Amino acid sequence: MDASARPFGYGSKRIGCNGDMGWLEYILLSVRSGSVAAASLPPSLRAALEEYTDAVRGVGARVLELMAQGLGVAEEHRGVLRRIVAAPDDAGGADEMVRVNHYPPCPSPVASGLRGVTGFGEHTDPQIISVLRSNGTGGLQIMLLDGRWVPVAPDTDSLFVIVGDSLQVLTNGRFRSMKHRVVAPAEGQQSRLSVIYFGGPAPTQRIAPLPELMREGEQSLYRDFTWAEYKTAAYKSRLGDHRLGPFELPAAAAAQESTTKAGHHCISNAAVQAPAPAPHVARVH
Numbered sequence: 001m002d003a004s005a006r007p008f009g010y011g012s013k014r015i016g017c018n019g020d021m022g023w024l025e026y027i028l029l030s031v032r033s034g035s036v037a038a039a040s041l042p043p044s045l046r047a048a049l050e051e052y053t054d055a056v057r058g059v060g061a062r063v064l065e066l067m068a069q070g071l072g073v074a075e076e077h078r079g080v081l082r083r084i085v086a087a088p089d090d091a092g093g094a095d096e097m098v099r100v101n102h103y104p105p106c107p108s109p110v111a112s113g114l115r116g117v118t119g120f121g122e123h124t125d126p127q128i129i130s131v132l133r134s135n136g137t138g139g140l141q142i143m144l145l146d147g148r149w150v151p152v153a154p155d156t157d158s159l160f161v162i163v164g165d166s167l168q169v170l171t172n173g174r175f176r177s178m179k180h181r182v183v184a185p186a187e188g189q190q191s192r193l194s195v196i197y198f199g200g201p202a203p204t205q206r207i208a209p210l211p212e213l214m215r216e217g218e219q220s221l222y223r224d225f226t227w228a229e230y231k232t233a234a235y236k237s238r239l240g241d242h243r244l245g246p247f248e249l250p251a252a253a254a255a256q257e258s259t260t261k262a263g264h265h266c267i268s269n270a271a272v273q274a275p276a277p278a279p280h281v282a283r284v285h
């Protein structure tokens, strides 16, 4: 039976509340301390979730630090992005989630009642950073700036880092949140299993270009908003909507257009080979 994780828990086929469907079942868990979903988990699952989250949070934090460095942020401010995903509880706590997706082989598009074999429809992740791990099956695809979809080769030893919409805004468009989707395995193929950590900020966090990054005279491409505001808007939208659209100032559309034309390279959604997979990450699987 179809079910929907509203907002947390088990869901099947229904993604969100706005009619998006996919060939998958999933568990969506909030990892915020005191979250009802986490508190009601069996102790061993809760411990595994905490252990896994601690490990991938660390990877995400390191990647954010390297991104800040790559963007030329002075050494004493390198933690500026990382700290937004590590908001202390007295600041409302970072909004972190873990999602486990299971895509069984799809018998046929007709039997599934879906058009084609969409496992998870195209979308961008609204948060700051997502760290994804999967079993040895393919299916994940990312969209290049020219609109081409390219498959991400499966690699059980790699973590895939996805830039979220909020990071695009925090960097005033220097990093882009790119669309990704999952094609469900065909009949006879192995099921795909993925675990994704979503690093979001505290609800009250202002999402606006970081002053540490802005050049003299540079204007923000987005109007100011908080994470709570953006999350509410994202939950009301369809998966494939351009969710940042209503938050863009007119200059953003022009900037996007010119970068695309110039073939500017895009660093988001890169498959990142974990330097040396931490044993505690491996143990969870």
Ligand SMILES: O=C(O)CCC(=O)C(=O)O
Pocket: 099, 101, 120, 125, 132, 134, 140, 180, 181, 182, 194, 196
């Ligand atoms: O399951 C996957 O590989 C990706 C799923 C995804 O993009 C998501 O849950 O946001």
Ligand SMILES: [Fe+2]
Pocket: 123, 124, 125, 180
């Ligand atoms: Fe995603």
